[in-house]
Amino acid sequence: MTAFLIRRLLLAIPTLLLVMTAVFALARIVPGDPALVILGDQATQEALDALRERLGLDKPLAAQYIEFLGGILTGNLGTSLITGKSVWSEVVAVIPFTIELTLAAILIGVLLGVPLGLYAAVHCNRWPDTLTRLISLAGLSFPAFVSAILLLLAFAIYLRWFPVISSPALDDPIERIRHLALPALNLGLIMTAYVTRVMRASVLNVLGEDYIRTARAKGMGARVVLWRHALRNALIPVATVVGLYLGTMIGNSVLTEIVFNRPGLGKLILGALDQRDYTLLQGLMIFFAGLIVLANAATDIAYGVIDPRVRYRS
Amino acid sequence: MTSAAAPTLNRSSGSKRFLSQPGSKFGLGVVILVVLAAIFAPWIWPIDPLEQDVLGKLAPPSLEHPLGTDSFGRDVLSRLLHAARISLFIGVMAIALALVLGTAIGVAAGYIGGWFDSMVCALLDVLLSFPTLLLGLMVVAMLGPSVENLIIAIAITELAPFARVARAPAIALRGREFVEAGRALGFSDMRIVVVHVVPNLLSEVVVVASLWLAAAIRTEASLSFIGLGVKPPTPTWGGMIREGFEHILDAPWLALAPGFAILITVLGLNLLGDGLRDALDPKAQRE
Numbered sequence: 033m034t035a036f037l038i039r040r041l042l043l044a045i046p047t048l049l050l051v052m053t054a055v056f057a058l059a060r061i062v063p064g065d066p067a068l069v070i071l072g073d074q075a076t077q078e079a080l081d082a083l084r085e086r087l088g089l090d091k092p093l094a095a096q097y098i099e100f101l102g103g104i105l106t107g108n109l110g111t112s113l114i115t116g117k118s119v120w121s122e123v124v125a126v127i128p129f130t131i132e133l134t135l136a137a138i139l140i141g142v143l144l145g146v147p148l149g150l151y152a153a154v155h156c157n158r159w160p161d162t163l164t165r166l167i168s169l170a171g172l173s174f175p176a177f178v179s180a181i182l183l184l185l186a187f188a189i190y191l192r193w194f195p196v197i198s199s200p201a202l203d204d205p206i207e208r209i210r211h212l213a214l215p216a217l218n219l220g221l222i223m224t225a226y227v228t229r230v231m232r233a234s235v236l237n238v239l240g241e242d243y244i245r246t247a248r249a250k251g252m253g254a255r256v257v258l259w260r261h262a263l264r265n266a267l268i269p270v271a272t273v274v275g276l277y278l279g280t281m282i283g284n285s286v287l288t289e290i291v292f293n294r295p296g297l298g299k300l301i302l303g304a305l306d307q308r309d310y311t312l313l314q315g316l317m318i319f320f321a322g323l324i325v326l327a328n329a330a331t332d333i334a335y336g337v338i339d340p341r342v343r344y345r346s
Numbered sequence: 347m348t349s350a351a352a353p354t355l356n357r358s359s360g361s362k363r364f365l366s367q368p369g370s371k372f373g374l375g376v377v378i379l380v381v382l383a384a385i386f387a388p389w390i391w392p393i394d395p396l397e398q399d400v401l402g403k404l405a406p407p408s409l410e411h412p413l414g415t416d417s418f419g420r421d422v423l424s425r426l427l428h429a430a431r432i433s434l435f436i437g438v439m440a441i442a443l444a445l446v447l448g449t450a451i452g453v454a455a456g457y458i459g460g461w462f463d464s465m466v467c468a469l470l471d472v473l474l475s476f477p478t479l480l481l482g483l484m485v486v487a488m489l490g491p492s493v494e495n496l497i498i499a500i501a502i503t504e505l506a507p508f509a510r511v512a513r514a515p516a517i518a519l520r521g522r523e524f525v526e527a528g529r530a531l532g533f534s535d536m537r538i539v540v541v542h543v544v545p546n547l548l549s550e551v552v553v554v555a556s557l558w559l560a561a562a563i564r565t566e567a568s569l570s571f572i573g574l575g576v577k578p579p580t581p582t583w584g585g586m587i588r589e590g591f592e593h594i595l596d597a598p599w600l601a602l603a604p605g606f607a608i609l610i611t612v613l614g615l616n617l618l619g620d621g622l623r624d625a626l627d628p629k630a631q632r633e
Contacts, residue, residue, distance in 0.1 A: 050472045058488060166369065169620065173613040175564045175584075177571050178605040181591065185598055283479030287568055291591070301480065302572065305487055317484055321475040328475075 036336050044329045049101075051321040056100050059314050060093070087113075087311070109315035114307050119315030122300060129200045130296040133215055133285060138274060140220025141227045146270060148224070149231020153266075154258065156236060164228060171225025176284035180218045180291035187214060198294035215292045219284055223277065230273050235266040268338050275331030278324055363625040370621020376614030380607075384434050387427035395420060395428040396579050407599060414599050416589060418579075425581040426603055430611075432582045436493060437563040440500035444562075445555055447501070448508025449544070455509070456516025457539055466509070473506040482565055486574045493576055496569065500562050511554045515547040549626050557619035560612045567608050583608045 067083040068075065084090050088099060103110060109119035152164035188196045198211045238244065239262055247257045286298030297316070304312040364370050383390060398418045407414045412423050455466035473481075485499035519525055519542075528538045569575050570584025571591075578585060583604040590600025 046468060047471050047475060050468060051475050054472050058484060162369075169369075169616050170609075170613055173560065173564075173609055173616050175567050175571075175605075175608055175612070177568065177587065178609060181587070181594065181601050181605060185594065185602075189595065189598075279474075279477040282477040283568070286479060287571065290572070301483070305483065305572075305574075313484065313487070317476065317480065320477055320480055324475045324477065 033336070037333055040329055040332050040336070044325050047325050048322060051325065052101060052104055052318060053097075055314055055317045055321070056097060058317075059310060104318060109318060110311045112304075112309055112312040112315075114309045114312070119312055119319070122312060123297065123316070123319060126295050126297060126300055129294065130285060130289075130298070132200065132212060133219065133288070133294070133296065134281065136212055136216035137219035137223055137281070137285075140216060141223030142270075144220070144224040145227025146231050146267070149228040149270075150235055150263070150266075152228065152232045153235035153239070161232075164232070168225040168228040171222055172229070174222060175287070176218065176222060177287040177291050179222065180215070180288050183214050183218050184291060196292075198292040200294060200296075211294075215288045215294055218288050218291075219281065222284060223281070226277060226280075227270060227273055231266065231270050234269045235262060238262045238266045241265075268335075271338070272331045272334060275327040275334075278327045282320055282323075361625065364621050367621050367624065369617045370625070373614045373617025373619075373621060376610060377618055380430060380611050380614065381434065383427055384430035387424075387431055391421075391424050391427055393421045393424040395424040395581050397421070406597070414597065416586075416597075416600055417593060420579075422586075422600060422603055425586060426583075426607055429581040429583045429586060429604065430607065432493070432576060432580060433563055433566055433584075433608075434611075436496050436500065436566045436576075436582075437559055439497045440562045440566075441504065441555055441559045443497060443501035444504040444508050444558070445551060448505045449512040449547075449551055451505070452509035452512030453516045453539060453543060453547070456513040457520055457535070457543065459517070459520070463513075466513075470506045470509055473502070476503075478503045478561070478565060479568055482569055483572065483574060486569060491574050491577060496566060496575065499569070500565050503565060504558050504562060507554055507558060508551065511550055512547055515550065516543055519543050519546055553619060553623045553626060556615055556622055560615035560619065563608065563615070564612055 067080045067087065067089060071079055071083060081090075088096050091099075107120075109123075111118050112122055115122070148164055148168070152161045155161045184196065188194045194210055194214045198215050200208065200211055244257060244261055247261050248254075282297075285296065286301060288294070289296045289298035290302065297320075301313065301316055303309070304316065398420055414422050416422055416425070451466060455463045476484075482499045482503050485502055486495055489495040489498065525538055525542055528542055533541075566575065566582070567584035567587070570582045571588045573588060575582050575585050575588075578589075586604040587601045587608075590597070590602075590604065593600055
């Protein structure tokens with residue numbers, strides 16, 4: 033097991049290195065001079081030179097690359113051009129709000145999606161199944177900002193049950209939940225659609241396995257077979273959904289944070305875009321990509337823990 | 347894993363299966379309607395989408411303006427129909443680009459194998475490590491928002507799925523008898539790939555294309571909503587929602603109409619793609 037764990041983590045290293053190289057390259061493909069792009073056409077020659085020096089753009093490309101990689105390897109994602117603070121401190125300042133939102137959404141997604149998927153699979157190809165499939169496909173078709181606007185209109189503007197602007201830094205726990213509810217529901221319902229589909233497919237897959245037929249042949253009741261034999265195995269792919277879904281989830285939370293005007297990593301990225309804070313943007317891209325690479329590794333490791341066969345495959 | 351020849355064998359039963367599902371029929375119908383609406387936009391509702399009427403701004407839906415007017419007094423229905431053209435064009439072009447490049451990369455990696463394959467796989471892993479929306483956002487921010495750059499950005503975010511789908515069957519086909527026979531006859535690799543390998547994996551690629559077209563349209567709308575889409579005054583669905591969201595309290599239809607248009611288009615494409623996959627995947631047939 034330890035060997036498998038170490039091997040899988042080592043596999044993440046070349047991917048991470050390539051990710052950093054890709055971000056480095058992308059940030060330097062910008063047509064024109066980055067300093068000019070950041071400061072605009074009106075900038076003086078001195079200001080441009082000063083910024084180039086600050087960004088290290090006056091050095092040769094190879095030196096820039098080594099400095100960039102070295103910085104990241106020592107845990108330094110760079111400094112924001114605008115605020116002068118480190119990318120890490122910018123991230124740490126808002127990440128609790130994003131984590132809160134994400135966890136609430138995952139909770140909603142699993143609590144609703146698992147039973148719905150199971151229900152659909154048990155009624156495979158009959159109307160509850162067709163209905164569930166249609167609804168979950170509709171849920172997956174919503175761009176996150178359209179569903180967010182619908183929730184906002186219905187529950188915050190017309191019914192006035194929840195605040196229009198979600199400000200998360202409140203001490204009162206009930207108020208905090210009221211502010212969290214709509215954004216979490218938005219992300220959570222989209223995730224529910226996804227979990228439902230994965231769960232349905234997974235249950236159907238497991239129900240087709242030989243050991244289920246054996247259990248049935250031994251005369252076990254359908255209920256016992258479903259709950260004791262099928263459910264536990266069907267949950268394995270669902271447990272790994274979070275890792276695979278992370279990229280989509282990050283994009284959706286950016287859009288949700290815009291609609292509800294809620295601070296978080298999404299708003300941080302948009303701020304960086306608006307202010308042309310390219311170093312912050314670059315640091316955030318590496319942060320997110322690193323998160324996904326690690327989540328993928330964690331997903332594989334989780335598979336290895338649950339299913340020993342995975343460990344011994346080359 | 348789907349064997350590459352199977353979809354061809356099941357084609358007749360596949361199309362029957364496709365049409366027997368109410369979902370796929372509905373999806374196909376919706377997609378056809380949206381495409382027709384986009385093509386015939388100027389004839390369906392012959393009002394200029396850019397014509398401003400400051401006195402009649404933010405008018406609620408009426409007979410003259412079935413979907414009301416926006417903050418410049420422009421007719422929302424006309425803008426919605428013309429936006430369908432831009433949004434579909436960007437989506438289709440991005441997918442076409444991703445399909446051609448992705449399939450070529452995937453087939454080359456699978457057919458050549460060895461270190462080239464390992465290298466391509468490593469690069470695809472990198473592409474898949476970025477959240478789709480953020481990768482698109484970064485590329486558009488770097489290149490600048492224009493129709494061409496949006497197409498490039500969205501194509502980059504969807505290159506990897508096509509490459510992956512094309513790679514696996516290319517590996518399987520490499521060892522098949524008819525490919526060996528072609529080689530024995532002295533055909534060049536290029537001819538073998540183009541004439542014998544590619545046609546055998548097209549059906550799988552097409553299924554991916556219809557599902558990812560839905561994603562492409564959603565990504566384009568999201569980028570436009572964030573403010574990185576085609577520049578105003580050109581109407582796009584995402585851009586219309588962005589403008590309409592500012593008036594969400596007094597004129598909610600401005601954001602609702604394009605939101606509904608995106609939803610129905612993406613849902614139609616997803617239903618279509620799902621139906622195609624079920625119809626062409628022999629594994630699903632057994633269920």
